[in-house]
Amino acid sequence: xxxxxxxxxxxxxxxxxxxxxxxxxxxxxxxxxxxxxxxxxxxxxxxxxxxxxxxxxxxxxxxxxxxxxxxxxxxxxxxxxxxxxxxxxxxxxxxxxxxxxxxxxxxxxxxxxxxxxxxxxxxxxxxxxxxxxxxxxxxxxxxxxxxxxxxxxxxxxxxxxxxxxxxxxxxxxxxxxxxxxxxxxxxxxxxxxxxxxxxxxxxxxxxxxxxxxxxxxxxxxxxxxxxxxxxxxxxxxxxxxxxxxxxxxxxxxxxxxxxxxxxxxxxxxxxxxxxxxxxxxxxxxxxxxxxxxxxxxxxxxxxxxxxxxxxxxxxxxxxxxxxxxxxxxxxxxxxxxxxxxxxxxxxxxxxxxxxxxxxxxxxxxxxxxxxxxxxxxxxxxxxxxxxxxxxxxxxxxxxxxxx
Amino acid sequence: xxxxxxxxxxxxxxxxxxxxxxxxxxxxxxxxxxxxxxxxxxxxxxxxxxxxxxxxxxxxxxxxxxxxxxxxxxxxxxxxxxxxxxxxxxxxxxxxxxxxxxxxxxxxxxxxxxxxxxxx
Numbered sequence: 001x002x003x004x005x006x007x008x009x010x011x012x013x014x015x016x017x018x019x020x021x022x023x024x025x026x027x028x029x030x031x032x033x034x035x036x037x038x039x040x041x042x043x044x045x046x047x048x049x050x051x052x053x054x055x056x057x058x059x060x061x062x063x064x065x066x067x068x069x070x071x072x073x074x075x076x077x078x079x080x081x082x083x084x085x086x087x088x089x090x091x092x093x094x095x096x097x098x099x100x101x102x103x104x105x106x107x108x109x110x111x112x113x114x115x116x117x118x119x120x121x122x123x124x125x126x127x128x129x130x131x132x133x134x135x136x137x138x139x140x141x142x143x144x145x146x147x148x149x150x151x152x153x154x155x156x157x158x159x160x161x162x163x164x165x166x167x168x169x170x171x172x173x174x175x176x177x178x179x180x181x182x183x184x185x186x187x188x189x190x191x192x193x194x195x196x197x198x199x200x201x202x203x204x205x206x207x208x209x210x211x212x213x214x215x216x217x218x219x220x221x222x223x224x225x226x227x228x229x230x231x232x233x234x235x236x237x238x239x240x241x242x243x244x245x246x247x248x249x250x251x252x253x254x255x256x257x258x259x260x261x262x263x264x265x266x267x268x269x270x271x272x273x274x275x276x277x278x279x280x281x282x283x284x285x286x287x288x289x290x291x292x293x294x295x296x297x298x299x300x301x302x303x304x305x306x307x308x309x310x311x312x313x314x315x316x317x318x319x320x321x322x323x324x325x326x327x328x329x330x331x332x333x334x335x336x337x338x339x340x341x342x343x344x345x346x347x348x349x350x351x352x353x354x355x356x357x358x359x360x361x362x363x364x365x366x367x368x369x370x371x372x373x374x375x376x377x378x379x380x381x382x383x384x385x386x387x388x389x390x391x392x393x394x395x396x397x398x399x400x401x402x403x
Numbered sequence: 404x405x406x407x408x409x410x411x412x413x414x415x416x417x418x419x420x421x422x423x424x425x426x427x428x429x430x431x432x433x434x435x436x437x438x439x440x441x442x443x444x445x446x447x448x449x450x451x452x453x454x455x456x457x458x459x460x461x462x463x464x465x466x467x468x469x470x471x472x473x474x475x476x477x478x479x480x481x482x483x484x485x486x487x488x489x490x491x492x493x494x495x496x497x498x499x500x501x502x503x504x505x506x507x508x509x510x511x512x513x514x515x516x517x518x519x520x521x522x523x
Contacts, residue, residue, distance in 0.1 A: 117498070163516050164494045164514075165405045165516065167492075167493040167495050171495075
């Protein structure tokens with residue numbers, strides 16, 4: 001029996017609140033009512049559970065309590081009574097009965113949160129707040145903005161959903177490809193936002209949890225499965241990603257023994273299933289690239305020809321300079337650093353720090369240390385995380401010493 | 404049922420080549436067909452095309468007088484050129500109509516929700 005403390009309740013809340021908020025939005029047709037009621041249920045749980053112990057089904061307890069709270073509030077207002085008459089007539093909860101959330105509720109909600117009528121910033125903030133159960137302060141921290149700014153952004157987005165009547169519905173088959181794209185992008189961005197910054201672990205866990213949930217709800221969508229595999233395989237390398245002094249460790253230098261074998265196995269199984277399905281898409285291909293990496297016993301043993309073939313396929317689907325850059329790096333492992341550098345020098349990636357870091361690495365391997373120093377320095381000026389900065393400055397010092 | 408304004412704008416100084424009557428009729432036909440479709444779907448409330456901005460007049464209160472002046476009030480590059488008022492179940496349905504309009508006239512459409520006078 002676990003100790004019922006605030007940390008445990010917080011964890012349960014985060015896992016369950018998305019489901020409860022989603023089902024209450026279906027019942028009451030209003031995000032604020034749903035959010036407030038679920039918050040209240042959580043506050044009540046913090047008071048009751050440490051004394052009475054966990055209820056048999058904590059998620060259902062939160063949903064039922066939140067629904068009853070919402071009904072109580074609505075009864076007190078005249079407009080609320082009207083609304084109640086319309087939406088929950090005859091669905092009063094009797095003691096012992098639990099509100100069974102419809103699995104589709106969360107799926108409907110993520111399509112509302114990621115509706116293309118909302119800005120990309122609003123989409124990701126709403127998803128983390130409503131489905132991920134993060135507080136406004138936590139969402140603000142994750143995106144390095146002040147809490148009042150994030151609160152305003154969330155309020156504005158919720159107003160738009162309400163007043164423009166953004167529907168709460170899974171899009172039709174015909175709309176799905178266009179509407180799924182921002183959903184997958186939001187989950188991928190959430191994961192990436194978790195690769196640095198203070199709430200990193202939570203964001204990565206959240207992104208994986210939501211992606212898994214959506215994959216479970218849309219088993220026919222190969223790209224959703226591809227995203228899950230990509231996140232799992234990326235996450236599998238997390239334990240090897242930082243050195244004890246907090247510097248980023250490149251793939252070639254990582255301690256492969258510390259990679260998470262269970263995540264790799266799960267990711268590989270999904271990639272294999274995707275290959276059998278044969279409906280390739282950008283997330284599936286990126287997952288496959290990661291699967292090739294995790295198959296290799298060492299960096300030198302990596303099947304670079306396979307990786308290059310996958311990058312060729314990815315580049316034909318998403319011909320962006322970043323994909324071209326990553327393809328060139330793979331090319332460099334087969335045909336040497338000069339071949340990669342020739343491609344990189346034809347790309348325009350502005351001050352993108354990973355571009356300058358990649359150039360620096362190739363120059364270093366070619367023995368052009370003065371140029372390598374300049375490229376490391378340029379990468380360092382636009383590095384986004386502390387770990388990258390420590391890594392780049394370390395390389396910069398070495399390159400300067402070799403001049 | 405929620406109401407939406409679908410509005411289209413003209414950019415000042417980009418008057419198109421004047422059309423022949425035949426061209427005008429050709430351009431107008433699909434627009435009329437779309438309006439008929441909106442009407443039979445119960446979506447159409449009202450629609451109109453507006454004259455150029457230099458035909459607009461502004462009245463405003465100045466002190467205790469109402470002053471009439473030439474021109475639109477908003478000094479902007481783009482001006483309202485025409486609009487539909489439609490009823491739709493939700494934003495997706497409204498966007499569906501807006502997509503059809505924008506395809507026909509090849510100019511962007513803004514979709515604005517009405518404030519529900521019942522308090523919504």
